[in-house]
Structures are given as structure tokens and as C-alpha cells.
Amino acid sequence: MPSEMQGTAQRAPLFDMFAPATYEEWRAAAEKTLKGVPFEKRLITKTYEQILLQPIYNAADIAELPHTGSLPGFAPFVRDTRVLGPVLERWQVAQELPYPTADEANQAAQADVPRGLTTLNLPLDQATQHGLDPDAAAPAQVGTGGLSLATLADARRLLAQLDLNRLALLVNAGAQAMPVAALLVTAAEAQGVTPDRLHGCLGADPLGALAASGALPASLDRCYDLLAEWTRWAMAHAPRLRTIVVSTHVYHNSGAHAAQELACALATGVAYLRALQERGLSVNEIAPRIQFTCSVGSQFFLEVARLRAARMLWARVVAAFDGDETAQQMHLHARTSAWTKTRYDVYNNMLRATGEAMAAVMGGAQSIHISHFDEAWGLPDEFSRRIARNLHVILQEECNFFRLIDPPGGSWAVEKLTDEIAAKAWELFQAIERQGGMAAALQAGMPQAAIAATRAERFAAIAQRREVIVGVNMYPNLSEKLPEVRQIDHVQLHAARAVDLRHAREMRSEEAAKAALVELSHQRTMAATLAAVQAGATMGELSGALAAADSAAPQVELLPAHRAAEQFEALRATADAYTTRTGRRPAVFLANMGPISQHKARADFSTGFFAAGGFAVISNDGFATTEEAAAAALASGAEIVTICSTDETYPDIVPALTHAIKAQRPEVTVVLAGYPTDLIDMYRAAGVDEFIHLRANCYETLARLQRLKGVAE
Template sequence: MTHDAQETTTESAVPERLFDMFTPASYAEWRAAAEKTLKGVPFEKRLVSKTFENILLQPIYNASDIADLPHLGSLPGFAPFVRDTRILGPVRERWQVAQELPYPTATEVNQAAQADLPRGLTTLNVPLDQATRQGIDPDAAAPAQVGAGGMSLATLDDARRLFDQLDLARIPLLIQTGALSLPVAGLLLAAAAERGLSSDRWQGTLAADPLGNLAAEGSLPASLERCYDLLAEWTRWAMTNAPHLRTIMVSSYVYHNSGASIGQEMGCALATGVAYLRAMQERGLDVNEVAPRMQFACSVGANFFLEVARLRAMRMLWARIVAAFDGNEQAQRIHLHVRTSAWTKTRYDVYNNMLRATGEAMAAVMGGAHSLHISHFDEAWGLPDEFSRRIARNLHIILQEECNFFRLIDPPGGSWAVEKLTDEIAAQAWAFFQEIERHGGMAAALAAGMPQEAIAATRNERFAAIAQRRDVIIGINMYPNLDEKRPEFRQIDHLQLHAARAADLRHSRDNRSDEACRTALSNLATQRSVAAVLAAVRAGATLGELSCTLTAADTPAPQVTPLPTHRAAEQFEQLRDAADAYTARTGRRPAVFLANIGPLAQHKARSDFATGFFQAGGFAVINNDGFASVEEAANAALAADADIVTICSTDDTYPAVVPALTHAIKTQRPTTTVILAGYPTDLIDTYRAAGIDEFIHLRANCYDILARLQRLKGVAA
């Protein structure tokens, strides 16, 4: 055979595609094989999981699942923008590293910014404290409000300290001002102007979110109509004077942190955005002027593919809404800021929060976030230190430079699973949005308590799943570490801060002309314009004085039931807190003795289960290799001096062991609580009659049982 003939034969023997070597398998064949491995357990029960959005997550998706989806033909940068609002996605414009600097004073925020900007930070993201967001000077606020959630801002001196030595022309802002923008904006604009920065060079977001603040606080500093009037004034001024600044915030953090499903959170955000579009139109602004001025901000949680899909769905739905308002394609492009979830973060085993934040950050990046805050691992405890800031900030850099995510445009695009989930989440969010609209819009729905009730129901479902450990939180309700040595955390001394801020206010007022300030505030009361605000700021007016003047002679402010802030781990953390306090009080940890019956193979599965079960409540577990007799087990249990004894063995062993062992223990120590690991259905009443107080098993409510035991044994009140 010639060389040419050999080469031809070899080439013809190689298949063109790898999959050509295998016989194609249909979904029906795959499912039949999967069901065979389940050995009679229903396919839907074991392999299909239901989310809190009522979406059924399938174990595998195929082309038929997305065959009829209308958005599949879209391209990045083109309506409906499901793949991205930018043609090249993050390739030409990376996501902004917008780490929150949540310190209570302007000096501390400035110091952190100066340290972090040369090390990867690209946006000055400054949360404001509760007093500032409500338009209250710190000396007039309750101490708990000052520094709560962010920086206290009240005077022009505060704004000067915030901007000291910062190159404002090169640093975009991300500041949510509360229900009103003008007081905060006036202070910051005046300070920046002193540093030579004209307003037309401002970048980023300096925006109010009246409905978001109403949902979070339950009230506003003014009527909603007055808030909208001032928001329109700020937006109109920025269109002319600060063309690169977004002025309207739609934040869904409050809904997420109250336990909402993705569909509920998105529905509330859409309804809020629609309310702002309508309000601005009523005040003479066009949708094509307003929509580009809007900044959406949402949290991304733990369910990776759902979270990727939700950002894609949000772009698509907002484009649909703006198009319905006759907005052009430019106006249909949503601007998305994302923060990793506060709901998912824990106070115990805190370094696990780094791992949680990593997964959430990847979902945000793959979903197409324009800017991103990655949670500091100690966020649930208090203020971040330099180390926790560095770890969170460097995660951005790793995702960009080592993982090369900035080179990818909609990386999950075309995935059968992600495309199907994008469509399903969009449907859920749209349905909840329409329900809010049927209630008269977001403000009316909040007044009626409709979103609050729906979110409370979802939150209760979440807590029930966590309590039963169907939803696992590592280090909390599963695999807790009772020997954990927690790092030092810095928390705010609100009383000390309140006193210091009150002194700052006195100094500021002592160094101004009261007559000039009164005159400027009088002019502001009649004009309510940005120019009048700036004049009052330069005359020495404080944030509280500006807010009171802008909201004077107003109709009553709305009152609604606020949405409470929660974290998924908080119930089990309360158990751990109680157990730790008991340990500090008594010198010993509350304990459970395991009465393991038989050889290791006989009791190990249930003794391991019981160990994790009780440790989740902060109980020390006294384990052993097993006992050969009831008498031996009873003697060891009594000698251990534990208030709780748990019997661990097999269902077959229990009839001969449980009554006798329970009797032996309770005869000597009647106050001992005896628990059985397992739930032998046919003998429950028999064992209860024999003295068994509780049963622990896979379907048990772990939290309820542990809380009950803590109260019974004096661990918790």
C-alpha cells in the first residue's frame, strides 16, 4: 500500500464528530435508565425539586424544553436584551468593582476609599445610615439610627471629609440617598464644587428610592407626591447639569432580605420602576429621558442557575415595560447593580461566607451585572476590617483576571437549562408584577399589605425548610463547629457615635451665620430647587434642616407595615447564642448523652445523625462505641450526668431495649429527657408510654425540638 493510500484510509476511518461514535439516546431512554436506578422511588420525588418560585427544577433539560421560547434569537446589545444590554458585554466595559464602604463616619469611609481605590476598587459605593436616609440630623435621631447601615452625613464638613484627596472626576458614585435626593445631593455637590469638580463630570448614581424606603421603614419623611416632585426636580436638573448621573434608584434589597422569592423580588422591582416612570411622566418628563436615569439594584442568592437566569429575565422584562411606555431601544436598556445576598450570610463559621459569596458573585457576573458588591465575610457581624475588604475586593479581580469572565458575553446563553429557567422566572415575576398592578400599583399594594403578606408566606416556607434541614446551611443547621474560634469583629457603639456626631453638629452650627442660613432656608421653602438647596448648603444648612424645609406644608406622609429584615440562619444562630450564654454562665455546655446499643455498625448511622442534630443547637454530644446491655448503657448515662439521653440503634433492636433502658434511667433520675433516634411508626405510642419524650429523625423539625429542649433544660428563657 502506498503512503497516499495509507493516509486516505486513516483519514476516512476517523469520525468527523466524537458523538458519531455513540448511538444517540433519547430523553425517554435516559429517564428509563434513571428510574431503574431509583428502585421504585418516584422520579418526580427524588430527581425533581420545587423552588420557592414554584418552578420545578428538572435533573436534565433538552432542546425540546426551549423550542418555543421567543427570546432565543436575540443577540447581545439588541432588544429584548436578555443576553446583555451591550453588544460586547463586559469585553469593552468590565463590571464596576463597587464594594460598599459601610463605615459610620465620612473620615472612615474616606480612609477606606483611599486604601482600596489603588487596589482594585472602581466605584465609590457609600451606604448611608438610617438617620440620613430619613432626612434626620444625627443629634435629632435616636442613637440606634446613627451609623445604622452606613455613613452619617449631615453637614458640608461631612461631605468635605468624604471627598478629601479623592479624584472625583475618575470615580463613579453609587449612593442611595433615601426617599429624598436633594439634601444629600446638595451637600455632596457643594463639597465637590469646592474641589473644582463641575457637575457635568459627575458619574454613576446619586439616587432616591421613595417606595423602597417606604417598604423598609414603613413611613416616609414626606408625602409620596412631594417625594416625586423633588425626584423630578433632581432628575430634570441632572439632565442638563449632570448628564452622566443616574438619579432614580429601584432597589429590591428590602424584599430579598425579608425572604422573598426571586419572582416576588423581581415583581416588586418592576412595579416600583413602573410607578416611577408614571410619576415622572405626570411631572412632564419623557420616558426616554427618565428610563436611562434609573438604576436597578438587586441581591443575588445561593441558587446558582436561578440567579443567573433572573438577571437575564430582568433585562427582558424591563425592556418590555419601557417599550410599552413607547420608550426607544436606548431607554429599554436596564442598568443593573448587584450585591451578593445578606440573607445567606451567617454569624457562625463565618469563613464559609467567602464560599457563599464566591458562588453568588459568579452568578452575578455570568448574569451580566454592570456593577457588583461582594459581601465581606463578616458582614453579618458588623464593620469589615482591611482583611475582609481585601478578600472580597480581590474576588472581583480573580474573576476578571484569572477566570477571564470579562472576556465572555452571556456565557450561559443557549444552555437549555438556563434559557428555560429564564423564561420560567420571567413568567413568575410578571405574574407577581401584574398582581401588584391589580392592587393599584406599588404604593397602593404596600398600603394594602399585599407584598408583605405574600413575602411573609414565602419566608415562613423558607424557615420551615431550614428548621427541618431540608435546606442545609453548612456550619449552622448541618455540620456545626462547636469548637470554632471566631475572629474579632468591630461593631458600632451607637451611644458614643451619637454623642460625637451631636458635637460635630454643634460645631458646624456655631461656625455659620444663623441669619444667612435662615434666609437661604426661607428661599428654599418657596423654590424647592437644586440651586436653592446649594445656596442653603453654602450658608451652613444641615441635612435635617434641608429635609424639613423641603417637606414643609405637605400633605400627610404614608404609613405602611414595613418589611422586616432577616437572615436564613438566624433561628439556629439564636439557639447557638443561648447555648453559648449558658456555657459562659454555668461553666459547662448543655449536653446530650448517646446511649448507643450494640456494635458500631448497628448504631453508627443514628449516632452520627444525632450528633449533628444536637450540635446544631449548641449541645455537646457525649458519644461512645456502644454498649452490650441495657444495664451497661443506663449506668453510663447516669454517670455522664447529662440531662438528655438519646437511644441510638436499629428499629429491630428497639422493642427489647427502649422500655427497659428508659425505665432504668428515669427511675434513678426522673427529670432526664429520653429521646429515641428514629421514628418506628407502629410503636410510637408504645414507646411514649414507656417514657420516650421525643423522637429525632430525618423528617423532624430540628429547630422546634432543639428550642423546646433548651427551654426545658433552662438553657434559654
Template sequence: MSYEDWRKLVETELKGAPFDKKMFSPSYEGITLRPIYRREDAAHLPHVESLPGFAPFVRGAHVTGYGQKPWDVSQEIAVSSPAEFNNAALNYITRGLSALNMVLDHATRDGHDPDWAAPEQVGAGGLSIATLADLEKALQGIDLGKTTLLVRCGASGMPFGALLAALARKRNKTRALRGCVETDPLGVLSHEGKLPQSTGAAYDEMAALTRWAAQNAPELQTICVHSRAWHDAGASAVQELAFALATGVEYLRALAQRGLEVNTVAPRTRFAVTVGSQFFMEIAKLRALRMLWSRAVAAAGGDENAQRLSLHVRTSRWNKTVYDPHNNLLRATVESFAGVLGGCDSMQVGAFDEVLRAPDDFSQRIARNTQLVLQQE
């Protein structure tokens, strides 16, 4: 059936109602969504014939997709004690977790000794790590060469990075380190409105940590562009992409001024993107980010390997309900599936009760199993 014949049938069913008004839908992003799309509508798009693993990486960063290795299953462990963190981590790893998502508390993220920090900062919002002994206790029994570490360090990853380097050297695992010691000063500034140091000082520490990783831990990333602050503030998919890309480019420029080439910085940069429930829009958002980052890195002189986007996805929080939290299971499943089709390298599915309280073992297990089922599918 041709489009014209289909439209005539629809207009008959509409009984005189305007076709454009009833069948076309404006999105929050300002994009008019059509009722039906055909192959001809995409024929003019330049990336339609692109292949997985090749620039601009719209269809993923790897040639085989998830055929050889699935994405890392990640989960935040919301405790403040290193011993509690270790117990939970060892338990979760035996149940399918492949990436430890470590969120540091406010005192650690700001570089404050817990003995001297304000009491309300210690243990607030995450794990308190002040010494090498603390980190050893948190990661006791965990193989640093087999477990991806995603550590939310705030504006500077230097204090935690130094402790991790010392622990890895002690275990003879420095070159096996993988994951990201997440440094994101502009993300912190956007979310909290302030920084514990100047942006220049944050960039200096980011450059030093990135230089060390490039020389000693080639699989360890040191920069992470978080989009959550803008997503939670109500940004559209287009705005979220714009802010995230601008942040990533700013980091490339700042580190270039400090003597680091784009081919060194870009592969050590990860994007952490929050995904909402608009299924097709969110898939398009992630794929568009791949293409935009590839172009930005290419314009800065980066080679094809540097243009590959490393992507962490997290399901949204602001669209979850406190009145019927089991509905959040459906929303999180839709969002996580969008993350998979968008080509994530790691993902965290929020627990269905996370907007009500600290997630319990049951809700955490359901969140992990959502990803494990998707991997098997």
C-alpha cells in the same frame, strides 16, 4: 443517546421508584425543575436568538459584554466619620475598588441636621454628611470623573445631590459625575414602614434631581430600585421580580406626571438586586429582569437605549451563617458568579463575617478579591 433511552436507563437504576417523584424538583417559585434539559426544550423561547446589546437585553446591555470594561467593584464602607470614610476609600481604591458605595446615616437620609436630630440617628447605619465641608473631607483626593459613586440616600436624594453638585462644580467635574444618587422612597417604605415625607413630596424631589442630572450630569443616575427588602423578607425570585418591576414602573409614571419623558427617566434608573445561592435561578432572575424592564419601558414609549437595564448586584445576607462564617466565602462566591453571568454593571460582595460584626480589613479584602479573581477569569 435519545431522551427516551436515557430515561429507560434511569428508571432501571431507580428500581421501581416513581421517575417523576424522584427526578423532578419543585422550586420555591413554583417552577418544576427537570433532571435534564435539552436544546429542544428552549427552542420555543422567543429570546434565545437575541444578541448582547440589543433589546430585550437578556444577554446583557452591552454588545461586547465585559470585553472592553468589566463591572464596577463596589464595597460598603461602614463608618460614620467623613475622615474615616476617606481613609478607607483611598485605601480600597488602590486595592481594586472602582465604585464607592456610600451608605448615609439615618439622620442624613431623613434630611435632619445632626445638631438637631435624635442622637441615636446620627452615625447610625452609615456616613454622616451635613455640610459641603463634610462631603469635601469624605471625597478628598478622589477623582469624581474616574470613580463611580453609589450613594444610598433613602427616600430623597435631593439634600445629598445638592451637596454633590456644589462639590462637582467647585472641582469642575459636574459633567464627569457618574454613578447613582440613589432615591428609592418605595424601597424605604417597604423596609422601614414609614417615610420622612409624603410620597408626593418624594416624587417631586426625585423629578427635580432627575431633571438637573439630565441637563448637567448625563452619566449620573438618580433613581435606584432596591429589591433587598423583599429578598430579606423571604420573597421568591418571581415575587422579587414582580415587586421590583412594579416599583420601577411606578417611578416612571410618577415622573411622567411631573413632565419627564420615559427616555429621560429610564436611563437614570438603576436596579439594585440581591442575589441568593440558587445559582441557575438567580442568573435567570437577573436576565428575566432585563427582559421585563425592556418590555415595560417599550410599552411606556421608550426607545431602545432607554430599555437598557442598569444593574447593581449584592450578595445575600440572610442565608449566611454565624456558626461557621468561613462557609460564607463559598456562598458569596457562588452568588457573585451568578451576578456576573446575569450581567451586572456593579457588584458588592458581602464580607464573610458581616453577619457577626463590622467587617475587618481581612474580610473586606477577601470580598474585593473575590470580584477581582472573577474579572481575571
């Protein structure tokens, strides 16, 4: 091309031959396409956060937003806390190793580190988080949730042959970090790794522990005293460790929406800033040592926006405490949601986790756990660990996500949603502050009640199938083969751990251990905790000494953990148990009337409706007469018959067919697919027992039918 032509081509506006369309013109075209259906009803979605999700955004939506002019590495850090984002510092592959024993966790870590694992992410079991030795805990507490850690021997087996100079830590110790930290620091030093080489997070989250369990092993003031002591010690001896955790998994898994989860995170972070300031630490010492951990759900764009909003709001909070720009930078770990994972059609969980992981990456998380697809059933095996771990590698090496800094930045939709999520979360955060802060709000039951209301709203949407869970309340596969389940035998584990504890106590000097624990109960310092560990003190003994001479521990209404699919999973499990008990699956016969074009839509709807409850559906190509349909229905032996046709044909079909069936078998439940409003009373009088339709509560209908037909014992 001649140079003068190249210049002309370069100067000419791209697509200048097309007149730009306005939003008003687009909306008029959209409304025409909808053919009379209201725009707001069809195209605008109200989220659980009460945000009106628009079908399209444009430049005017973000023109007045102040954060859109910011850059990565600069306040308010909405785009990233790092100037180069993940380009030079990729997100950490922080896969949880939820095994109950040190040997199992160590074996998994040794297998996974050469294959991409970069962070030793160790969830702890309930006994450890409550500061109990396993032989003093209930069997159900031992191994539930993760690792049983009680002795220095446990810690040494856990860390054996792991290079902690390179491998980051991520440990949420619950209400108190010092016992867990002392065990791990001592074990690491035995391997030649000094505390100053440890990096990552080994922290406590007293308010998160209180919300999750409803109680603490010590008073909140004592927990704060110990948290301040652990933080001071780490500042001097382990400066690369973050010591404070703000985890919102408990709120997310109880059904909270994104704004509630973020508000609870902010309120918890503020509570820790205040508590540790009262104990002599400055905001610039406290804030950089806080590790935020959150769950990322299935609403991709909202979740990306929420993570961006979290950094922006936390920077605002720390700035209000006069923290410098370094202190304003949020350290963020994300895990894909446990709430969204299912027990049925489990391989769909791989797809769910992929979308959630992409949202975490796009939102700028610095470390990520991607759920094992069989997480809802129990412990992962090597295959499920590998698939989850490899997803990190694919996102990094094949998708090259680490090469872009804040890729959603500038998106009209994401920027607008970032602002809206931030506004909603800030409003809820201020309401918690007006209650007196996070601890007072938990005592009053405020977040519990708000999240319970959201959870009820979510479950209602799932029950009515307005919120779809593929493979569960929609498109279930009744012939699927369930995965092999690796669940913990808590009684056996409890007995084995009791033997471990007895052996550990036999190997120590009882007099030295007792003296060290007495000293610890008086000093309550990290140095004294380390000395007690060296003397052979156990987790329960350390926690007990640290809680000596304490005031009453708080108790609140706990936030129960749930999963979105659990209601329908219970129906499926009930139907499966019935099948095992009787040798046959509960069945529904479809009385399809007329040609396929007449009955197919409602037959397909009915098949999916009943399959969600574990019912086998007996279908056919349709019947010409009610006599044929009744004969086939009775011959099938099904306890439920569903009539499928059109509203126009029902007046001639329903009374006659229902009478023919019930005259022979009055116990048969007759269901009508559809809800012809004007004729409901007539059809009920004719013997129709149930109506299924788009607005029906699928879960309640199926549960009622299971009880009626003896499927549920």
C-alpha cells in the same frame, strides 16, 4: 496526516459510531437506577417560585422560546444590554463602605481604590435616609446601615483626596436625593470636580424607603416632585449620573423569592415612570436614569436566569411606554445576599459569596458588591474587605470571566429557567398593577403578606433541615473561634455627631442659613438646595425645608430584615450564654447500643442534630447491655440521653433502658433517634420524651429542650 485523510476526518460526524439516545431512553435508565423511587419525587425539585426544577433539560425545552435567538446589545437585551458585554467594559468593583463616619469611609476608600475599587458605594445610615440630623435622631438610628452625613464638612471629609473624575458613585439616598446630592456635589466642586464629571448613581428610591422603614419623611407626591426636580437638574448639569434607584434588597432580605423580588422591581420602576411622566419628563428621559440594584442569592442557576429575565422584562415594560431601545436597557447593580450570610462558621461566607458573585457575573450585572465574610457581625476590617475585593480581581484576572459575553446563553437549563422566572415574575407584577400599582399594594399590605408567607416557608424548611446551612443547622463546629466583632457604640457616636453638628452651626451665618432655608421651602429646587448648603444648612434642615407645607406622609407595614440562619444562631447564642454562665456546655449523652454498624448512622445523625443547638454530644463506641448504657448515661451527668440503634432492636432496648435511667434520675429527658410509627405509643408509655428523625422540626425540638433544661433563661 495526508491531506485527503484530513478532509475525510473533518467531514466525518463526531461520535457517529454512537447511536443518539432519546430523552425517553435516558429517563428509563434513570428510573431503573432509582430502584422504585418515583422519578418526580426524587429528581424534580419544586422551588419557592413554584418552578419545577428538572434534573436535565434538552433542546426541545427551549425550541419555542422567542428570546433565544437574540444577541447581546439588541432587544430584548436578555443576553446583555451591551454589544460586547463585559469584554470592553468590565463590571465595576463596587464594594460597600458601611462605616458610620466620613473619616472612616474616606480612609477605607483611599486604601481600597489603589487595590481595585472602582466605585464609591456609600450606604447611608437610617438617620440620613430619613432626612434627620444625627442630634435629632435616636442614637440607634445614627450609624445603623452606613454613613452619617449631615453637613458640608462631612461631605468634604468623605471625598477628600478621592479622584471623582475616575471613581464612580453609587449612593441610594433613600426617599429624597436632593439633600445628599447637594452636599456631595458642593463638596466635589470644592475639589475642582464639576457636576458634569460625576458619574454613576446618586439617586432616590421613595417606594423602597417606604417598604424598608414603613414611613417617609414627606408625602409620596412630594418625594416624586423632588425626584423629578433632581432628575431635571442632573440632565442639564450632571448627565452622567443616574438619579433614580429601584432597590430590591428590602424584599430579598425579608425572605422574598426571586420572582417576588423581580416583580417588585418592575412595579416600582413602572411607578417611577408614571410619576415622573406626570411631572413632565418623557420615558426616554426617565428610564436611562434608573439604577436597578438587587441581591443575588445562593440558587446559582435560578439567580443567573433571574438577572437575564430582569433585563428582558424591563425592556418589555419600557417598550410598552413607547421608550426607544436606549431607554429599554436596564442598568443593573448586584450585591451578594445578606439573607444567606451567617454569624457562625463565618469563613463559609467567603464560599457563599463566591457562588453568588459568579451568578451575578454570569447574569450580566454591570457593578457588583461582594459581601465581607463578617458582614453579619458588624463592620468589616481591612482583611475582610481585602478578601471580598480580591474575589472580583480573581474572577476577572484569573478566571477571565470578562472575556465571555453571556456565557450561559444557549444553555438549555438557563434559557428555560429564564423564561420560567420571567413568566412567574410577570404574573406577580400584573397582580401588583391590578392592586393599583406598587404604592397602593404596599398600603394594602399585599407584597408584605406574600413575602411573609415565603419567609415562613423558608424558615420551616430550614427548621426541618430540608434547606441546609453549612455550619449552622448542619455540620456545626462548636469549637470554632468567633471573629472579632467591630460593632458601633451608637450612644458614643450619637454624642460625637451632636458635637460635630454644633460646631458646624457655630461656623455659619445663622441669618444667611435661615434665609436660604426659607427660600428653599418656597422654591424646592436643586439650585435653592445648593444655595442652602453653601449657607451651611444641614441634612435635617434641608429635608425639613423641602417637606414644608406638605400633605401627610404615608405609613405602611414595613418589611423586616431577616437572615436565613437567625433561628439556629439564636439557639447557639443561648447555649453559649449558658456555657459562660455555668462553666459547662449543655450536654447530650448518646446511649449507642450494639456494635458500631448497628448504631453509627443514628449516632452521627443525633450528633449533628443536637450540635445545631449548641449542645455538646457525649458519644461512645456502643454498649452491649442496657445496664451498661444506663450506668454510663447516669455517670455522664447529662440532662438528655438519646438512644441510638435500629428499629428492629428498639423493642428489646428502649423500655428497659428508659426505665433504668428514669428510676435513678426521673428529670432526665430520654430521646429516641428514629420514628418507628407503629410503636410510638408504647415507647412514650415507657418514658421516651422526644423523637428525632429526618422529618422532625429540628429548630422547634432544640428550642423546646433548651427551655425544658434551663438553657434558655
